[in-house]
Amino acid sequence: MTLFDDLKAAIGADWPAYTEHEFVHELGAGTLPLPVFQDYLVQDYLFLVQFARANALAAYKSRSLADIVDASRALSAILHETELHRRLTASWGIAAEELDRAPEKQATVAYTRYVLDCGMSGDLLDLHVALAPCTIGYAEIGTALDPARRSRPDHPYAEWIAEYAGGDFQDAAGAAVARLDALAGGPVTGPRFDALVDVFRAATRLEADFWQQALDSTR
Amino acid sequence: MTLFDDLKAAIGADWPAYTEHEFVHELGAGTLPLPVFQDYLVQDYLFLVQFARANALAAYKSRSLADIVDASRALSAILHETELHRRLTASWGIAAEELDRAPEKQATVAYTRYVLDCGMSGDLLDLHVALAPCTIGYAEIGTALDPARRSRPDHPYAEWIAEYAGGDFQDAAGAAVARLDALAGGPVTGPRFDALVDVFRAATRLEADFWQQALDSTR
Amino acid sequence: MTLFDDLKAAIGADWPAYTEHEFVHELGAGTLPLPVFQDYLVQDYLFLVQFARANALAAYKSRSLADIVDASRALSAILHETELHRRLTASWGIAAEELDRAPEKQATVAYTRYVLDCGMSGDLLDLHVALAPCTIGYAEIGTALDPARRSRPDHPYAEWIAEYAGGDFQDAAGAAVARLDALAGGPVTGPRFDALVDVFRAATRLEADFWQQALDSTR
Amino acid sequence: MTLFDDLKAAIGADWPAYTEHEFVHELGAGTLPLPVFQDYLVQDYLFLVQFARANALAAYKSRSLADIVDASRALSAILHETELHRRLTASWGIAAEELDRAPEKQATVAYTRYVLDCGMSGDLLDLHVALAPCTIGYAEIGTALDPARRSRPDHPYAEWIAEYAGGDFQDAAGAAVARLDALAGGPVTGPRFDALVDVFRAATRLEADFWQQALDSTR
Numbered sequence: 001m002t003l004f005d006d007l008k009a010a011i012g013a014d015w016p017a018y019t020e021h022e023f024v025h026e027l028g029a030g031t032l033p034l035p036v037f038q039d040y041l042v043q044d045y046l047f048l049v050q051f052a053r054a055n056a057l058a059a060y061k062s063r064s065l066a067d068i069v070d071a072s073r074a075l076s077a078i079l080h081e082t083e084l085h086r087r088l089t090a091s092w093g094i095a096a097e098e099l100d101r102a103p104e105k106q107a108t109v110a111y112t113r114y115v116l117d118c119g120m121s122g123d124l125l126d127l128h129v130a131l132a133p134c135t136i137g138y139a140e141i142g143t144a145l146d147p148a149r150r151s152r153p154d155h156p157y158a159e160w161i162a163e164y165a166g167g168d169f170q171d172a173a174g175a176a177v178a179r180l181d182a183l184a185g186g187p188v189t190g191p192r193f194d195a196l197v198d199v200f201r202a203a204t205r206l207e208a209d210f211w212q213q214a215l216d217s218t219r
Numbered sequence: 220m221t222l223f224d225d226l227k228a229a230i231g232a233d234w235p236a237y238t239e240h241e242f243v244h245e246l247g248a249g250t251l252p253l254p255v256f257q258d259y260l261v262q263d264y265l266f267l268v269q270f271a272r273a274n275a276l277a278a279y280k281s282r283s284l285a286d287i288v289d290a291s292r293a294l295s296a297i298l299h300e301t302e303l304h305r306r307l308t309a310s311w312g313i314a315a316e317e318l319d320r321a322p323e324k325q326a327t328v329a330y331t332r333y334v335l336d337c338g339m340s341g342d343l344l345d346l347h348v349a350l351a352p353c354t355i356g357y358a359e360i361g362t363a364l365d366p367a368r369r370s371r372p373d374h375p376y377a378e379w380i381a382e383y384a385g386g387d388f389q390d391a392a393g394a395a396v397a398r399l400d401a402l403a404g405g406p407v408t409g410p411r412f413d414a415l416v417d418v419f420r421a422a423t424r425l426e427a428d429f430w431q432q433a434l435d436s437t438r
Numbered sequence: 439m440t441l442f443d444d445l446k447a448a449i450g451a452d453w454p455a456y457t458e459h460e461f462v463h464e465l466g467a468g469t470l471p472l473p474v475f476q477d478y479l480v481q482d483y484l485f486l487v488q489f490a491r492a493n494a495l496a497a498y499k500s501r502s503l504a505d506i507v508d509a510s511r512a513l514s515a516i517l518h519e520t521e522l523h524r525r526l527t528a529s530w531g532i533a534a535e536e537l538d539r540a541p542e543k544q545a546t547v548a549y550t551r552y553v554l555d556c557g558m559s560g561d562l563l564d565l566h567v568a569l570a571p572c573t574i575g576y577a578e579i580g581t582a583l584d585p586a587r588r589s590r591p592d593h594p595y596a597e598w599i600a601e602y603a604g605g606d607f608q609d610a611a612g613a614a615v616a617r618l619d620a621l622a623g624g625p626v627t628g629p630r631f632d633a634l635v636d637v638f639r640a641a642t643r644l645e646a647d648f649w650q651q652a653l654d655s656t657r
Numbered sequence: 658m659t660l661f662d663d664l665k666a667a668i669g670a671d672w673p674a675y676t677e678h679e680f681v682h683e684l685g686a687g688t689l690p691l692p693v694f695q696d697y698l699v700q701d702y703l704f705l706v707q708f709a710r711a712n713a714l715a716a717y718k719s720r721s722l723a724d725i726v727d728a729s730r731a732l733s734a735i736l737h738e739t740e741l742h743r744r745l746t747a748s749w750g751i752a753a754e755e756l757d758r759a760p761e762k763q764a765t766v767a768y769t770r771y772v773l774d775c776g777m778s779g780d781l782l783d784l785h786v787a788l789a790p791c792t793i794g795y796a797e798i799g800t801a802l803d804p805a806r807r808s809r810p811d812h813p814y815a816e817w818i819a820e821y822a823g824g825d826f827q828d829a830a831g832a833a834v835a836r837l838d839a840l841a842g843g844p845v846t847g848p849r850f851d852a853l854v855d856v857f858r859a860a861t862r863l864e865a866d867f868w869q870q871a872l873d874s875t876r
Contacts, residue, residue, distance in 0.1 A: 049721075049722050049725070052716070052725045052729075053717050054717075056715075056716030056717040056719075056725065056729070057713070057717045058713075059709070059710065059713030059732065060711075060713040060714045060717055061560075062713075063559070063633075064757065065706050065736075065757065068709045068710065068713065068732075072732055072736065075716065075729055075732075076729065079725070079726060082722065104421075106325060106425075107325060109332075109421075109425070110325045110328040113332030114328050114332050116336050116339075117335050117336060117339075120335075121498065121499045121500075122499075123560050123561035123564070185629040185630060186627075186628050189624075190624050192623055206325075206328070268503050271506045271510075272497065272498050272500065273498075275494045275495070275497030275498040275500075275506065276494070276498045277494075278490070278491065278494030278513065279494040279495045279498055279778065280778045281491065282778070282852075283538065284490070284517075284538065287487070287490045287491065287494065287513075287517070288517060290494070291490075291494070291514065291517065294497065294506075298507060298510065339777075340717065340720070341718075341780055342780035342783070345780070405848075409842055409843055410842040414720075542859075544764060544767045544863075544866055545767075547767040547771050547859075547863070548764075548766040548767035548770070551770030552770050554777075555770045555774060555777075558773075558774075558777055644763075644766070
């Protein structure tokens with residue numbers, strides 16, 4: 001059992017409420033209205049800008065060169081991930097400057113700043129636990145939706161699913177699971193575990209709110 | 220003209236959308252349903268815990284003992300403000316422990332963590348600009364609602380209005396206005412002013428969302 | 439055994455090299471040249487300004503109102519401690535403004551910024567471990583030197599010794615010992631303990647360097 | 658005139674006291690004893706670990722993706738710079754693990770943590786001003802010493818001089834000069850300029866202390 005497994009078990013139904021959210025189902029089924037996906041992707045781009053900052057924070061909080069190098073690679077991976085967003089939004093006629101100027105919505109602000117504050121006020125493990133629903137959860141979702149993508153050559157969200165089901169993202173997620181255990185340096189119990197569960201649950205709920213925000217955007 | 224006046228002018232309708240929000244009108248008129256006010260006050264208590272942290276951050280960011288002493292007084296004032304919340308919630312039968320355990324809602328997380336992140340990633344002026352809609356705006360609202368309170372001996376929200384219309388809070392707001400000018404150290408123009416306006420507008424909108432969150436709680 | 443006892447045991451001779459430093463012996467014996475003590479006290483004042491910031495950082499890093507209140511009290515205690523410094527320096531004809539303008543020497547910068555960086559990059563326990571040689575060590579030193587003070591009505595450093603041997607400071611040190619155990623939330627072992635020992639040893643050595651800096655000032 | 662020129666002019670003799678320090682002269686003349694250079698290089702490696710963290714902090718403090726990308730490149734450049742150190746120390750028989758375990762000396766702690774604290778408590782401009790004596794000063798020194806290197810095929814410190822006189826480092830320094838002006842967003846005057854001068858002077862003196870620490874290591 002990894003620390004990540006323990007955290008997932010500890011928050012029970014909150015985890016599938018995020019990874020199996022209506023937004024995810026419709027995304028996989030290809031029935032998600034394009035305007036909903038577009039609203040999501042613009043906010044997700046703004047989200048990644050803040051997540052890049054959170055990974056820079058992880059590098060700052062590192063005590064060894066090896067950890068700085070590790071965080072620096074994670075930062076580069078996120079900067080690379082934004083290219084998917086720029087490519088897709090460009091295909092819809094949204095210019096890069098427009099993307100950078102789009103206002104952050106409330107669920108975007110809530111999730112990103114919560115993670116940054118957790119990471120700044122806690123230690124490196126707190127930060128990576130707050131990042132986990134994103135870094136590890138998206139890999140789970142990518143894997144879950146990949147069969148649907150493969151079954152339809154014209155799947156409207158094929159490129160998105162392929163990114164998160166792809167080897168690079170899956171490897172990064174595996175590394176994130178291992179990093180949590182390495183940072184914990186042994187079994188985590190008692191008040192420290194409870195505090196990490198609080199962070200993990202809050203971050204997971206904020207991820208679910210992020211899907212919901214997109215669904216609500218056209219209602 | 221103070222920097223605060225300039226900021227308020229720059230965001231136009233966003234300021235009254237916060238200070239003259241439907242929640243504020245109903246609060247003054249005494250028609251705000253008690254459950255809405257209760258929802259607000261519990262979230263506002265959680266908000267103040269984070270605002271106390273933001274004032275501690277201001278003390279940390281200070282370079283002179285005088286500024287640390289100033290921030291330390293602001294921190295004490297907030298700790299004192301929470302006593303109003305404990306008094307009111309106790310009168311409704313909500314125990315102190317229950318208050319501390321109440322989950323933060325999305326608009327609460329969004330506003331508080333936005334301010335903390337602004338303050339951490341920017342300088343002391345950025346931080347105080349992000350705090351201004353709360354520290355200065357509440358004083359404006361207190362003053363605006365005070366005649367309604369005085370006109371009715373049985374005003375249901377008399378204690379709340381009296382706190383923010385009272386001399387201590389008004390003095391703190393006046394000091395906050397002066398502090399912005401002192402930190403700016405002269406006229407603020409160009410990209411620096413634009414950046415401060417962005418922070419001030421975002422924080423003001425998040426305050427309006429905070430009122431709205433309470434109104435939505437019973438809908 | 440408290441965590442503080444474990445840390446002290448783990449760094450062996452580094453602890454008495456600080457608490458029983460030549461500076462301390464001469465201070466107790468009353469043979470410390472006044473210019474050395476004056477150099478020390480001016481730097482210690484600048485040190486306390488940064489330590490006040492470190493305690494503000496502890497308040498920022500807190501997650502509960504109770505912890506914020508606790509840190510806020512520690513901050514006030516430090517602001518009070520600076521009054522001893524202002525009183526003594528004033529008696530030597532050093533004006534308050536001069537004190538605030540005195541340049542920080544290298545050992546002052548090294549120790550204070552090390553603690554602030556530990557606290558910012560680590561968690562609340564890391565921060566309090568970095569503060570411990572000061573908050574707890576000075577109480578040990580005060581107690582050790584108090585008999586010498588009592589034996590001589592004209593002890594030249596009576597006021598300094600009385601401050602740190604006094605009940606207020608001793609109580610604060612006792613609270614600091616208890617805080618470390620509370621923050622640890624149980625026995626600390628393995629890599630986490632090793633990391634805390636590294637911080638504690640480094641901070642203790644920087645305290646000893648701080649005494650040495652004063653001794654070197656007139657050589 | 659760039660902001661960097663203004664800062665250099667403002668601190669007068671403190672700049673050449675760093676860039677033309679005895680250590681630098683002997684390094685250029687090739688008369689610096691190898692043990693002194695070795696002591697320096699080990700400490701400079703530990704210094705770069707903290708400077709990598711400072712550049713990660715710059716990425717964290719950024720508000721736009723472009724700034725994050727810029728800081729991320731600076732971070733990568735520092736990680737690359739450490740390879741020079743690993744190469745040279747390996748040639749002296751110092752293993753990588755030994756390098757990572759070497760204790761930081763006082764001047765190393767003072768300079769690195771001062772920069773990190775400046776950057777954390779101030780804004781992005783404060784941080785880059787604190788970094789400037791290193792990022793820009795080393796390029797000046799590299800250029801100044803390069804003729805000496807070229808005049809002697811067997812110059813004992815040829816590799817070090819070539820690194821800092823080389824195009825990559827010179828380009829990075831040019832970018833750092835331009836970044837200061839971009840962050841300032843116009844002329845900087847009054848108290849803001851004075852505060853930046855304080856930071857720049859302190860950082861420059863701490864760099865000179867860093868050379869001195871190496872010279873003192875064998876005395």
